[in-house]
Amino acid sequence: MLVHGCLIVLLVSAITSSLRRLPASAYAQFAGDFQAWLKARQLVFVLFVCLGLYLAMMPVIGYSIATFVFLAVLQFWFAPKTKSAAATVLVLAIVFSVGLNWLFDEVFNVFLPRGV
Amino acid sequence: MDMFLKGAAEVLSASTLLYMLIGSIAGIIAAAIPGFTVTMAIVLSLPLTFTMEPLQGIAVMLSVYVGGYTGGLISAALLGIPGTPSSVATTFDAFPMSRNGEPGRALSIGVWASFFGTMISTAVLVVAAPPLAVFAVKLGPWEYFSLIVFALSIVASLVGKSLQRGLIAALIGLAISTIGTDPILGRPRFDFNLEVLAAGLPFLVVLIGIFAISQLASEVEDAAAIRKGEQIAKGDIDFKTWQVMREVISRPINLVRSSIIGVLVGALPGAGGSIANLVAYDQTKRASKTPERFGEGIADGVVASESGNSATAGGGLIPLIALGIPGSAVDAILMASLMVHGISVGPRLIMDNADLVYGMFIAMAVSSLMMLVVCIFSMRTFLRVAEVPKWVIVPVVLVCCVVGTFALNNRVTDLYLLGAVGVLGYALRALDYPLAPLVLGVILGPIAETNLRRALMTDGDWTLFVTRPVSLIFLLAGIASVAWAIRSHRRRQTSKKNDEEAVQ
Numbered sequence: 001m002l003v004h005g006c007l008i009v010l011l012v013s014a015i016t017s018s019l020r021r022l023p024a025s026a027y028a029q030f031a032g033d034f035q036a037w038l039k040a041r042q043l044v045f046v047l048f049v050c051l052g053l054y055l056a057m058m059p060v061i062g063y064s065i066a067t068f069v070f071l072a073v074l075q076f077w078f079a080p081k082t083k084s085a086a087a088t089v090l091v092l093a094i095v096f097s098v099g100l101n102w103l104f105d106e107v108f109n110v111f112l113p114r115g116v
Numbered sequence: 117m118d119m120f121l122k123g124a125a126e127v128l129s130a131s132t133l134l135y136m137l138i139g140s141i142a143g144i145i146a147a148a149i150p151g152f153t154v155t156m157a158i159v160l161s162l163p164l165t166f167t168m169e170p171l172q173g174i175a176v177m178l179s180v181y182v183g184g185y186t187g188g189l190i191s192a193a194l195l196g197i198p199g200t201p202s203s204v205a206t207t208f209d210a211f212p213m214s215r216n217g218e219p220g221r222a223l224s225i226g227v228w229a230s231f232f233g234t235m236i237s238t239a240v241l242v243v244a245a246p247p248l249a250v251f252a253v254k255l256g257p258w259e260y261f262s263l264i265v266f267a268l269s270i271v272a273s274l275v276g277k278s279l280q281r282g283l284i285a286a287l288i289g290l291a292i293s294t295i296g297t298d299p300i301l302g303r304p305r306f307d308f309n310l311e312v313l314a315a316g317l318p319f320l321v322v323l324i325g326i327f328a329i330s331q332l333a334s335e336v337e338d339a340a341a342i343r344k345g346e347q348i349a350k351g352d353i354d355f356k357t358w359q360v361m362r363e364v365i366s367r368p369i370n371l372v373r374s375s376i377i378g379v380l381v382g383a384l385p386g387a388g389g390s391i392a393n394l395v396a397y398d399q400t401k402r403a404s405k406t407p408e409r410f411g412e413g414i415a416d417g418v419v420a421s422e423s424g425n426s427a428t429a430g431g432g433l434i435p436l437i438a439l440g441i442p443g444s445a446v447d448a449i450l451m452a453s454l455m456v457h458g459i460s461v462g463p464r465l466i467m468d469n470a471d472l473v474y475g476m477f478i479a480m481a482v483s484s485l486m487m488l489v490v491c492i493f494s495m496r497t498f499l500r501v502a503e504v505p506k507w508v509i510v511p512v513v514l515v516c517c518v519v520g521t522f523a524l525n526n527r528v529t530d531l532y533l534l535g536a537v538g539v540l541g542y543a544l545r546a547l548d549y550p551l552a553p554l555v556l557g558v559i560l561g562p563i564a565e566t567n568l569r570r571a572l573m574t575d576g577d578w579t580l581f582v583t584r585p586v587s588l589i590f591l592l593a594g595i596a597s598v599a600w601a602i603r604s605h606r607r608r609q610t611s612k613k614n615d616e617e618a619v620q
Contacts, residue, residue, distance in 0.1 A: 070514075
């Protein structure tokens with residue numbers, strides 16, 4: 001336990017010393033900077049929110065459905081709005097939801113969540 | 117010799133060769149896609165090798181690894197975008213070369229250089245690993261603990277721009293590794309009574325979360341670029357296989373020097389192909405009679421970068437096989453796959469599982485040969501791969517990560533951990549913290565802890581760590597590597613200041 005105590009002390013001291021290096025003005029601009037950052041990285045947040053929902057829903061509605069919805073939503077969000085892209089999205093979503101489920105069930109004997 | 121033949125027989129069986137072929141194609145394809153790193157490709161191939169024999173599984177992963185180092189060349193040469201961080205220096209000369217109307221020659225030189233680089237590094241591995249392991253077996257828990265402290269200090273000082281950030285990342289890794297069950301007494305600790313944390317954070321989940329998910333998330337940072345596809349360079353792609361081979365072999369000094377640099381860099385914990393290609397390129401440029409022609413499409417530059425990054429594959433395996441310490445994230449995954457198969461990794465690996473180790477040597481050689489053959493015959497097809505847009509890659513690979521994580525233990529709680537670690541990894545990446553020390557901390561943490569506590573249980577005397585000579589040497593080396601890093605950091609800062617003053 002001594003070792004872990006040392007680790008925590010080191011970690012905290014390292015973090016505080018790096019915080020101290022920030023100039024004071026940085027705190028004042030923080031709110032503004034933060035908003036700009038949120039805007040610039042909006043897709044990342046979309047990605048993580050979708051991932052969170054996907055992981056949370058998977059045990060409930062099963063792997064195939066959850067994956068299909070996840071892939072379709074995310075790809076439509078990111079993809080250019082053209083017909084061929086839409087077709088690719090649907091094909092990929094079906095292949096990776098139903099196809100992977102089949103592959104793991106039949107070939108690797110790993111049973112992905114089926115839902116309740 | 118018996119063991120050698122046994123290992124060879126297993127690697128050279130038809131089914132293993134077939135899987136390895138698939139593996140090297142997959143590695144090349146994966147690395148050719150910008151934003152899809154070699155590490156990610158290996159992480160994703162891990163769950164698929166669970167059902168195989170241990171050696172078969174590791175042979176497949178090695179072929180993905182070797183193929184991956186070459187695949188990065190494709191997008192580097194044709195698009196000027198490094199497909200993986202390990203082919204950054206390749207873009208300096210291969211891209212101008214293909215712009216000058218010789219894309220086939222650029223690719224061909226790179227492929228041959230990679231092939232020779234891997235071969236040379238495998239030779240070094242075969243020579244260096246067994247004696248090192250014989251030495252390492254004699255080490256007691258004291259020496260082993262000190263060795264790991266040394267390894268972690270190198271990791272933290274080598275990776276990234278700031279020593280402090282490296283150390284913080286390594287410490288976060290160590291802290292993560294203490295969550296879960298105590299390795300000696302089996303007591304739960306730091307689990308906050310949460311069921312999710314009771315079993316600890318399996319380090320494969322941490323690996324996938326940190327490397328794959330955070331990488332994917334940072335790929336979509338640029339909202340505008342993702343929606344448009346990228347056009348590939350057009351040009352005459354003619355391979356001229358044998359002619360180029362002579363061209364590459366006629367630069368033996370460059371080839372050997374870059375490969376040795378790759379091996380050495382690969383053998384250091386924490387440094388990998390991403391550093392080796394730059395160092396090798398730099399050294400070759402300095403030694404060249406015509407340094408001013410570098411960057412305009414000179415063959416020497418391509419040879420240096422590609423043989424340098426491919427040679428790290430063999431170099432990184434030296435500490436893994438001899439000491440049980442992974443040299444890079446990729447080696448950590450290879451180590452994990454051995455552990456999943458119930459093989460304990462450490463200096464005794466080469467004695468207890470000699471057939472496996474010899475099999476790995478053969479698999480390295482076979483997979484570089486396979487990579488060469490695959491590239492020569494189907495390079496043109498791979499060119500199309502680099503056109504796959506990001507909006508397809510990111511969601512699909514995310515699903516693969518999730519499936520892979522679940523398949524490790526069939527535990528739904530691992531998926532929640534994956535999500536959490538992914539967010540943490542992205543946060544660290546966005547704040548410009550190096551991720552490799554963190555992952556190596558997670559892996560080396562339990563080894564260090566077990567050895568430390570075993571040492572203290574044998575003899576409660578702390579001074580043994582500094583009175584046993586070998587242990588003392590490792591500890592001093594650790595302090596020296598941190599001190600050296602601080603010094604070079606200081607020097608860089610003062611030189612930067614001088615520059616600024618000169619400008620003013």
